[in-house]
Amino acid sequence: MAQRLIVVGGDAAGMAAASQARRRRDRRDLEIVAFERGHFTSYSACGIPYWISGLVPDRDQLIARDPETFRTDFDIDVRLRHEVTGIDLDRREVVARDLAGGGEVRERFDTLMYATGAVPIKPDWAHTDAGGVFGIQTLNDGAALRDWLEAEPKPRRAVVVGGGYIGVEMAEALIQRGLTVTLVEKAAQPMSTVDEDMAELVVGAMRGLGITVRAGLSVTGLEQRDGRVSAVVTAEGPIPTDVVVLGLGVRPNVALAEAAGIPLGPSGAIRVDRRMRVPGVEDVWAAGDCVECLHRVSGMPVHIPLGTHANKQGRVAGINIGGGYATFAGVIGTAVTKVCELEVGRTGLRERDAAAAGFEFVSVISESTSRAGYYPGARPMTVKLLAEKPSGRLLGAQIVGWSEAAKRIDTLAVALWNGMTVDDMTALDLGYAPPYAPVWDPVLIAARKAVDALAALGR
Known part of the structure; x- marks a missing residue:
């Protein structure tokens, strides 16, 4: 049998x-x-946000x-x-x-x-029979939101509640569909998957796209009119809206x-x-x-x-x-996302993670460009590294930039996975050509800055 x-x-x-x-x-x-x-x-x-935006048609x-x-x-x-x-x-x-x-x-x-x-995390206030309130967890959720956005009268205003990956990506999707978008986040900054100084760069880009960001603000309820959501209630007053998207995590x-x-x-x-x-x-x-x-x-x-x-x-x-043998080696939390053209990547520990785990560390932020500065299309890129004191072992990395940024986090993820120090990383033989990187890649520039920060502690 x-x-x-x-x-x-x-x-x-x-x-x-x-x-x-x-x-x-x-x-x-x-x-x-x-x-x-x-x-x-x-x-x-x-992929649901990109289907909502229309970038993925089917x-x-x-x-x-x-x-x-x-x-x-x-x-x-x-x-x-x-x-x-x-x-x-x-x-x-x-x-x-x-x-x-x-x-x-x-x-x-x-x-x-x-x-x-x-x-999905769904607070009590989100349990409502009002039309126009959506979570984004399944394809059926995405289909329901698309139908709402395309029905008459077409929604003109949207509120996204929650500023994690799904919230930020849905804010992008809705602004690309031509809606006026407000993102509400109860924490001090959206994008809590990166440190606040890096999240500030993301917020600046979102505001530059026309997204209104309301941070440090909790939602307490919803208002409705004629069976449809009409506003999100906050401590600072209602925010009128025609559709609410929940992005509060899972x-x-x-x-x-x-x-x-x-x-x-x-x-x-x-x-x-x-x-x-x-x-x-x-x-x-x-x-x-x-x-x-x-x-x-x-x-x-x-x-x-x-x-x-x-x-x-x-x-x-x-x-x-099935009778074979395999193991799962663990995780380091590598993830990427984007807000229109702005790319965000992270791997390893944030500052609060490193502190909670008991590490002593230095953190550095370096500014560079995605390509050689003279090459057309070069855009700014910010790299943040955390390195253990005094060993110099890489503990975490974050990148925010306008082009060719997000996938550079993979180089840092490989270094992190293999326990490299920032000193080791300065010698990495990375590819160079003006259309793709400066002579000193942004990853290498950040590693050098971390080495200098560790050396300064020893003087």
Whole structure:
């Protein structure tokens, strides 16, 4: 009798695990059933803002593999619109509700893959029956917002609540659609994924694009008129609007895990080992935005929900479930985004992360250009590095610039991953030609400045 793998969650991590397990074991040996409460499998949620803006014209361009591909090419029983409502580890079964046809199904498992992802943070004031209030978590969310933006009367004003990646990217998308956009962030600056001095550069660029940024301001409620949202209520008064987009971040979707007795880690996400197994629970694996992992620099468990991590973790879990051997080596938090032409990249620790982890460090900021200064199109670039005292080991990096900036963070991520010092980095043999970089690349200039800062401490 074939063993049975049940996958809870049909997006990046879950379907990566299912497909990798299938590559190693055929149906006679392993039956795979994947439950997904939504309408799609394996799609790019990160691409939704660019579909909203119109840069990506077709929703289906965001779908990497549709359910039928998994059914026919991978022999995986994908059950869309089935929401798992319970996991019984003693009886080795899951309970799922058929959201389309009604009723309930129970399925046994020998192995369980938990890949429920994350759920958006939604404060009490955002629970409303007023039209025009949207989260951006799924393709259905994106479709609902697009329909609202294209319906008559067309919205003219938008408020984005939250200044993280999704908030900033949605502000860009809406301004590109011709709306007047206000971004509200309760913290002192949007883009808390970088330090405040670097976030100031992002805010300046956003304001230059015509986005109104209201930082240090909390939303307390909504006003509506004729069943539609009409204003966002704040301590400084209402902000009139025709549409509200929530970009308040996410939390790990672990309600089912907690109820089943699957252990959580200190971050509030599911604790897993390097092979993506749940310790102490036989034949249960987890991956994606619902799990925590090791930060390679701080050495601390962290929850960093990114599609890059989810795909890698799912692949690792699937290889192991299929009888192979693979490990997930941890994360350093590398991420990039943009606000129209402005590019933002970060990796490793911010100043507050480094302080919380107990490091003593120097931080430096250097200004350079993306290309040779005389070459047409050269634009300013700001690089920030954190280096440990006195070793000089790189702890973190951030980049803000107008062109060729974001992907330079990858050079710094490789240096960070491999434990390089800023002194080591000054000797990196990076490519040079006037159309692509100055003689001293911005990465090298920043490394030299960090070396000088460390040397000054020793004098």
